[in-house]
Amino acid sequence: EIFANFVSGLILLIERPIRVGDIITVDDITGMVSRIRMRATTITNWDRKEYIVPNRDFITGKLLNWTLTDSVNRITLTVGVAYGSDTNYASDIALKILTDHPLVLEDPPPSITFESFGDSTLNLILRAYLPDLDKRLVVIHEIHTAIHEQYAKAGIEIAFPQRDIHLYYENKSSFIAPPEIQPTESESQNLPEDK
Structure with a gap:
């Protein structure tokens, strides 16, 4: 060895x-x-x-x-917006943020694609080239921060994982609901009879 x-x-x-x-x-x-x-x-x-x-x-x-022939490198960021969001509008905002950033190269130009449908998100992929690796983390931070601020102003929700929970019960005597979701008197009359 x-x-x-x-x-x-x-x-x-x-x-x-x-x-x-x-x-x-x-x-x-x-x-x-x-x-x-x-x-x-x-x-x-x-x-x-x-x-x-x-x-x-x-x-x-x-x-x-990363720097064998030159120091130009690409960053790839994923932004998940909520279902129901206007993906074209969200892409336009993000692209403006990329093109306005002083450290993002014009050639090759930055790009955004609507990449996939996630469990809770519509996934946009942002790609941009930087001249070197020195400020890579700083640029990523600044772009994330700007997107968060601009999406909030535009009313575009950045999605997070969500789950819907449905409770089913066989008879009303075995179901004990918390006080805030106890059935009203009229709802109680519509519950299935115990067998």
């Missing part, structure tokens, strides 16, 4: 699929490459934790290099 890591280190230094300063994801670790050595590479994540990853993992496993 030491030999495999050594050979993998040579491959990394010759082929350069990663360089110091690149933003990468390997396995479940995402961060910046801070050091490449013969046996292992150090990745510093966003919490400033340093991971020592054996070089063999870069050669034999899946590696995502």
